[in-house]
Amino acid sequence: MPAAKYQLTENPNEVIRLDDNTKIPHGHRWWDDYEAWLAEGNQPLPIDAEKITKESLIAAIASMRYDLEVAGTSWNGIPVFTDRDSRSVLTSAIVTGQLLGSWPQGWKFADGQFRAVTGDELKAVALAVKQHVDAAFMAEAGHGAAIATLSDQAAIDAYDVSAGWPA
Structure with missing residues (x-):
């Protein structure tokens, strides 16, 4: 219809x-x-x-990006937190390890399990988190660019904000 x-x-x-x-x-x-x-x-x-307006579509994709951003990812098949607090703690652990040579003896993953990790492994976890978060923001940017080109109400009404997000 x-x-x-x-x-x-x-x-x-x-x-x-x-x-x-x-x-x-x-x-x-x-x-x-x-x-x-x-x-x-x-x-x-x-x-x-x-x-539905372009502004409401932009708000919807920002919300969807945030939900994806903090939903978690995995590293070597192990679930990893990606919420902003967890990213801050991860960054702090890496900075402390690099500056002071004091790396955490273990890391708590999103499945609730503590695992021994090396400094290089912790950096690999951070890279997986960064790639996940970057993909969420890039998907939002792509939607934003597409929404900016919508020229009439029918196109705005038909725009599918749920398509094109990383898994």
Whole structure:
């Protein structure tokens, strides 16, 4: 079914044309266009429906990126935390190891297990985390660029924010 072109209002004798947010009262010459559109089997958005905008799509992809960013990844088949606090602790452990030569004797992974790791292994964990986080941000950037090119309400309504994210 095509994207909605009109939205109902509290006033049953008025609709909003979504392409340009024009209110069309019953009896106006454009009301005939609305009725013809309805006759084709189309349905207007309900009164309380929120219009999808480029801004709402941008907000949705930012939220999806954050959820992916902090969802975790794996290193050598072992689940790894990627939330911002865990990344900070990981970075601190590596900096401390490099500056002071004092590496952690073990690391707690996202499965709750402590494992012995070398400094090089801890750096490899950090690289896996960085690649995961970078992929989330790059997917958001790609969506943002695509959304910027959307030229009309039908394209905005049809845009699929769930496609194109890394696994």
